Amino acid sequence: MSNIHPSAVVDPAAELDSSVTVGPYTVIGPHVRIDAGTSIGPHCVIEGHTTIGRDNRIFQFTSLGAINQDKKYAGEPCELLIGDRNTIREFSTYHIGTVQGGGVTRLGNDNWMMAYTHLAHDCLVGNHTIFANNAQIAGHVVVGDWVILGAYTCVHQFVRIGAHGMTGMGTVLLADQPPFVMSEGHPAAARSMNFEGLRRRGFSAARIAAVKAMHKALYRDNLTLEQAKERMTELPQRFEGCEADVQLMQVFLGGLSAQRGIVR
Structure with missing residues (x-):
């Protein structure tokens, strides 16, 4: 596969479409599947039971599919599922799920994930979202379609964010945020709806x-x-x-x- 840099380490059991591009020094494990048109930058690690869809653009120093940070995790074959046409920027970390949380961490389609974003175990993120730099969501968080998380937003575990919502920079979200709501603050307070x-x-x-x-x-x-x-x-x-x-x-x-x- 000429699209894989000679210095990359790709396990022979990994399933990569022939059009996938892999940059220098990237490591891809045996249980990884990557669909057509996706590009992987240099110095990435993609491991675990991770499936990545079509036409994603994954930038350097990204870690996908590592074991979760739940102390109850005992090595079960949980998954990370990434859809199509997502942009995942530098130093992002997305972990596999846990048996207790359903076994799957999921990122949908057409999401714009900026640098240093974090998806913890069992998070479910919809489509067309934007996570600004350093937006971090803890375990079991559910994020609806078209949500925008401002830079340095932190979301407590088990919180849900309804579709079309938005958070301001540095927001700490400790409660569910209904659809359309804009919140801001530490802890977050509802300020308005996302009319624009x-x-x-x-x-x-x-x-x-x-x-x-x-x-x-x-x-x-x-x-x-x-x-x-x-x-x-x-x-x-x-x-x-x-x-x-x-x-x-x-x-x-x-x-x-x-x-x-x-x-x-």
């Missing part, structure tokens, strides 16, 4: 108005969570095309744990 992001993604004025109404119910009108959820059921009659957005919020709020709650 929604406009850029083609949300209509009516859908954005519905998101504003959900924000008002959750954070402005001194309602209980159950009262806020009940008010949201009325929004599809008021704002055209918002049914899926309201359902997204309702499903998220229906999955809250008493331990974590939502960011306030």
Whole structure:
């Protein structure tokens, strides 16, 4: 395979498409599978039961598929799954899952992962997200589609971040962040909704108005969570095309744990 640098160490059992490019001094283990069009920079280590999809761009000094940092881990064959068209920048570290957490750490498609990002064991990251430099998520975190994590964001284990959300630089997120919410602070507080992001993604004025109404119910009108959820059921009659957005919020709020709650 002429696309593999002579100094790279690729285990003969690894499965690499013939179009995969591997840079100097990179090490790839026996249980790794890499699909067409993906490029691996120099000085990377890809190990464990790791599967990487098509057309990813993985930069130098990245560590993918190392054993997790859970003290309960006993060597089980857990996985790291990476989808298609992701950019993973320098010094990023993504670990395999644990048996207790489902066995899989997953990164979806079309994500933009900047330098020093960390995905701990059993994290599930959706599609079209942006993790700025040094964004770190602990074990069992779930990140929805189109989420943006500001630089130096730290997310507590078992926290969920709903789709289209955003965090400011240096945010410490200790509770679930509902869809569309923008948070900032240490610990994080809900500041607004990600209205500019929604406009850029083609949300209509009516859908954005519905998101504003959900924000008002959750954070402005001194309602209980159950009262806020009940008010949201009325929004599809008021704002055209918002049914899926309201359902997204309702499903998220229906999955809250008493331990974590939502960011306030």
